[in-house]
Amino acid sequence: MNRRPTIIDVARKAGVSKSTVSLVLQNSPSVREDTRQAVRQAMADIGYVYNRSAANMRMSNAGLIGLVINDLRNPFFTEFATSLQMALAEKGYSTVIANADENADLQEQVVSSMIEHGVSALIICPTYGDTKATFDAIARAGIPTMQMLRQVDDRLELFPFIAPDYVSGSREATRHLIEMKAHRIAFVGGLEGRAVTEERKAGYLEVLREAGMKPIVMTGKSSREFGRNAAKKLTEEHPDIDAAVCFNDLVALGMLSGFYEIGRKVGEDFLIVGFDDIQDVAQTYPALSSVRCDIAAIGARAANTVVNWLEHQETPQPAMRTPVSLSVRQSSQMKKRRT
Known part of the structure; x- marks a missing residue:
């Protein structure tokens, strides 16, 4: 090699990416030991000498x-x-x-x-x-x-993977609607076949089977627009449906708007439970019931997991599920006043 070897030459020799070589130069703890040794050997084989001041600049990203x-x-x-x-x-x-x-x-x-x-x-x-x-x-x-x-x-x-217990959340939401005397409950939103949709739908289907109730699923984009249109479509095509578990809060907020447009009262004529419990849903009217995933707690857990992985080499367990709860508000509890 007539020119001075570069980091790209090291990467090619070691069979790794340029970024991996950079991490080795930074002495990053995130690189596996066998990979580190391969990169060091490649550096020695081709005579690569790194610029220490440049390496120190790269270390600013530690x-x-x-x-x-x-x-x-x-x-x-x-x-x-x-x-x-x-x-x-x-x-x-x-x-x-x-x-x-x-x-x-x-x-x-x-x-x-x-x-x-x-x-x-x-x-x-x-x-x-x-x-x-x-x-x-x-x-x-x-x-x-x-x-x-x-x-x-x-x-x-x-x-490794961290997520809320979606199945438990939809299970609790559906049971709540049954307790509120809902006669026919739909599951609305979420794209068909996606893992999150299937999990959030699974608890709903399980509870309806236990109750001997017939499910109706209306999947689609997880947006306010879809929820708004779904409210009108459900009323036109399935007037007997009087409650819904929504894939997420955006769909549920859209349903609130859709029912308002056609004069159907949420909390009386129709009961709704959203999913995620984003901050805005408590400020709507009627206030939206929702499955609370406790995003702040998930963020804290993710931070602890990653920092322990980096600083103490504590490899996380493959899959972790965090608990959920149901925040009951006006959109799903007023019907209990009926006799």
């Missing part, structure tokens, strides 16, 4: 956590990102946040950039779609990475 969110427009994920960033700050870590906008290609791009900039760990609320390239790149870099709120990669030994 303690930087990459946080990738699938959709920051959704208040649920915004609240999670805020809670997690604050919890990490209390532990002395800075956070760089990116919005993947439910785009798997964009997610791959921002994750690659974060790896190249030497983040110590990654926390990802992943998009759906073809995400294998994203997680394969992380695996090659050997960076501690958590999947949050959604699981899209099955390699939980590499990418």
Whole structure:
């Protein structure tokens, strides 16, 4: 080799990414020992000598956590990102946040950039779609990475997963509506086939089977627009339905608007329970009942898990579920006043 070896040459020789070599130069604890040894050997084999001052500049990223969110427009994920960033700050870590906008290609791009900039760990609320390239790149870099709120990669030994107990939440919401004397209960929202939709729907279906009630499922985009249209469609096509468990609070808020437009009173003619319990739902009228996931607690738990992984080499358990509870408000409790 006639020119001075570069970091790219080291990466090619060791069979790793450029970002992994950067992490080795930083003495990052996030790199596996076998990977570290391979990179060091490649450096020796080709005679690579790094610029110490440049390495010190790279070290300025030590303690930087990459946080990738699938959709920051959704208040649920915004609240999670805020809670997690604050919890990490209390532990002395800075956070760089990116919005993947439910785009798997964009997610791959921002994750690659974060790896190249030497983040110590990654926390990802992943998009759906073809995400294998994203997680394969992380695996090659050997960076501690958590999947949050959604699981899209099955390699939980590499990418542990934390999420609320969605099944328990929909189960509790459905039982509550039955206790409030609902005669026919629908499940509204969530894209068909997605893991989160199936989990949130599962508790609903289980309780209806136990009660001998016939389910009706209306899946679709998890948005206010879908909820608004669903309220009208349910009234037109299934006038006997008098209650709904919604996939999330955005769908439930849309249903509130839709029923208001057609003159149907939520809390009297129709009962609604949302899911996530974002901050705004307690301020609507009628106030919206919702499954509370306690996003602040999840953020704190994620921060503790990642910091212990980095500082004490405490590998997280593969999958962790956090408890949920039901916040009962006007949208689902007024019907009990009927005789």
